[in-house]
Amino acid sequence: MKILDWYIFKRFLVTFLFAILTITVIAVVIDTSEKTDDFVKSGLSFTGIVTKYYFGFVPFIISMIFPLIVFIAVIFFTSKLAGRSETVAILAAGIPYNRMLKPYLMAAGLLAVVLLLGNTYVIPRANEIHSTFKATYIDRNSSYYSGQGGSRDFYFRADSNTFVGMKYYDTVNKAASGFFLEKVRGNQVFYNLRTDYIRWDTATKKWRAENVVERKIDGLSETVSKHPFMNLELNMLPSELRRDEYMKDKLSTPELIRFIRREEQRGTEGLNTYKVEIYRRFATPVSVIILTIMGVAVAARKTRGGSGLHLAFGIVMAALFVVMDKFSTVFSTKGSFPPLLAAWLPNIIFGLVTYRLYKNAPK
Numbered sequence: 377m378k379i380l381d382w383y384i385f386k387r388f389l390v391t392f393l394f395a396i397l398t399i400t401v402i403a404v405v406i407d408t409s410e411k412t413d414d415f416v417k418s419g420l421s422f423t424g425i426v427t428k429y430y431f432g433f434v435p436f437i438i439s440m441i442f443p444l445i446v447f448i449a450v451i452f453f454t455s456k457l458a459g460r461s462e463t464v465a466i467l468a469a470g471i472p473y474n475r476m477l478k479p480y481l482m483a484a485g486l487l488a489v490v491l492l493l494g495n496t497y498v499i500p501r502a503n504e505i506h507s508t509f510k511a512t513y514i515d516r517n518s519s520y521y522s523g524q525g526g527s528r529d530f531y532f533r534a535d536s537n538t539f540v541g542m543k544y545y546d547t548v549n550k551a552a553s554g555f556f557l558e559k560v561r562g563n564q565v566f567y568n569l570r571t572d573y574i575r576w577d578t579a580t581k582k583w584r585a586e587n588v589v590e591r592k593i594d595g596l597s598e599t600v601s602k603h604p605f606m607n608l609e610l611n612m613l614p615s616e617l618r619r620d621e622y623m624k625d626k627l628s629t630p631e632l633i634r635f636i637r638r639e640e641q642r643g644t645e646g647l648n649t650y651k652v653e654i655y656r657r658f659a660t661p662v663s664v665i666i667l668t669i670m671g672v673a674v675a676a677r678k679t680r681g682g683s684g685l686h687l688a689f690g691i692v693m694a695a696l697f698v699v700m701d702k703f704s705t706v707f708s709t710k711g712s713f714p715p716l717l718a719a720w721l722p723n724i725i726f727g728l729v730t731y732r733l734y735k736n737a738p739k
Contacts, residue, residue, distance in 0.1 A: 380466070384457075384479040392449040392487065396438060399445060403437045404430065411514070418513040432505030439499045442491050443663045444694040446484065450671030451690040458678040473739035477672060484668035488661035495657040496629040507622035532644055534611045537561065542574070550614040551575035555585065557608070566593050571606075576614045583608040611638075624653045648718075649709045655719030656705075663723050666730050667697075673733035697722055 408415075415425050457463050466476055530552075531541040543554025555574040559567035571585040588603040627635060636650050670693070675686045700722045708718035 380471075381479040381482075384476075385483050387453050387457075388450065388480065388483040389486075391453040392446060392483075395449045395452070396441070396445045399441055400434060400437055404434065407433065414514050420513075428505060429509045432502040432507070432509065435494070435499055435502035436506050439491070439494060442487075443660060443667055444697065446487055446664050447667035447671050447694055447697075448687070448690050450480065450668050451675045451686045454672055454675035455686040458676055461678065463676045464678060467739065473737065476676075477669065480668055480672050481665065484665045488664040491664060492658070492661040495660065500626055500628045500631075503622065503625035507626060511622070532612070533641070535641065538611075540610065540612070547614075549575065550578075557610075564593075567591070568593070569608075574608070577607070580607060583610050624650050629654065629657055648715050651715035652705055652708050652718050655716050659719045659723055663697075663726070666723055666727050670726065670730040670733055673730065673737040677738055693726075697726060700725065 415429075418425070420428065454463070463476070467473065530545055531539075534540045534557075537560050539558045539560065541554075541556050542552040545552040552574050553572060555571050557567075557569040558565050568591040569585075569588060571588045573587065574583055574585040576582075577584045585606045585608055586604065588606045590601045590603065590606075592599045592601075623635075624632065632650060632654050636647060636654065639647055639650075671690065674689055704713065704718040704721045707713035708715050
């Protein structure tokens with residue numbers, strides 16, 4: 377890298393770090409003022425609040441605003457370069473426009489890799505801390521919290537030919553009532569098992585059923601047997617029976633991929649929320665590069681309005697990006713919009729806009 381490359385590269389990263397830290401501090405201050413009562417009710421010390429909440433909240437905020445702060449940072453310091461006629465001098469010296477983009481793309485690529493690794497491993501662990509605190513100390517104090525330790529009516533597919541259901545599952549005792557299991561061959565049920573009570577045995581790591589009625593069906597003949605106890609090997613864990621609204625945020629990318637595949641094998645419906653999340657984790661780092669090129673194409677042009685006009689444009693475009701991302705996500709999770717397209721739609725549209733701005737940029 378040349379001296380000019382290092383100059384742009386360092387200015388890019390320094391401006392980004394300053395902006396991200398500033399916005400994060402503001403977010404922490406606002407969040408603290410809103411949750412003061414919850415912190416007092418939790419009974420935790422200052423150290424406990426920091427380690428059990430803000431160690432998760434700060435990475436969560438950073439990941440959420442990361443691409444937009446990159447965009448604002450590029451526009452801010454590039455407009456300063458244009459205001460001092462530095463970009464004009466660079467192009468007038470015979471340096472190609474694409475060559476001027478090199479340090480921008482190198483810095484954007486570095487930040488994109490950092491965000492990708494963060495989305496894959498770091499952010500899910502931070503979300504686990506953040507969501508655990510919310511579920512323990514905030515959601516329980518909400519008027520919408522039912523206070524029940526269980527969930528009703530679980531029906532799912534254990535494997536390709538085994539269907540399982542239960543009427544009520546107690547997440548505290550890891551026990552269920554009204555349990556049934558059916559195995560199907562073709563369109564015919566050839567095995568049926570029912571029990572009034574089943575629980576997870578932590579010693580054997582198996583499900584232990586009591587007062588079991590077992591039916592084996594072979595055509596028109598049927599064999600019925602009763603057992604006081606029976607250990608069942610089911611393709612499910614107690615943690616999978618608890619409906620956790622924060623699960624998609626807490627699982628690392630490899631864990632989330634395995635979870636989606638396992639649920640698809642079981643025939644579980646309503647997986648669009650998880651699929652959008654996994655695609656979004658790969659789409660967001662790409663948006664860092666797209667928004668960087670857009671920022672340079674907009675801010676490298678010297679205008680009479682100066683950096684203020686460029687920043688106004690950047691804020692408007694950032695708002696449109698967020699709105700488009702939220703709309704596509706809602707259409708996918710609540711409707712039939714394909715999850716892959718929902719996660720990548722903002723990148724596709726902004727990529728086309730960026731290409732248009734790049735072609736019209738003064739070179």
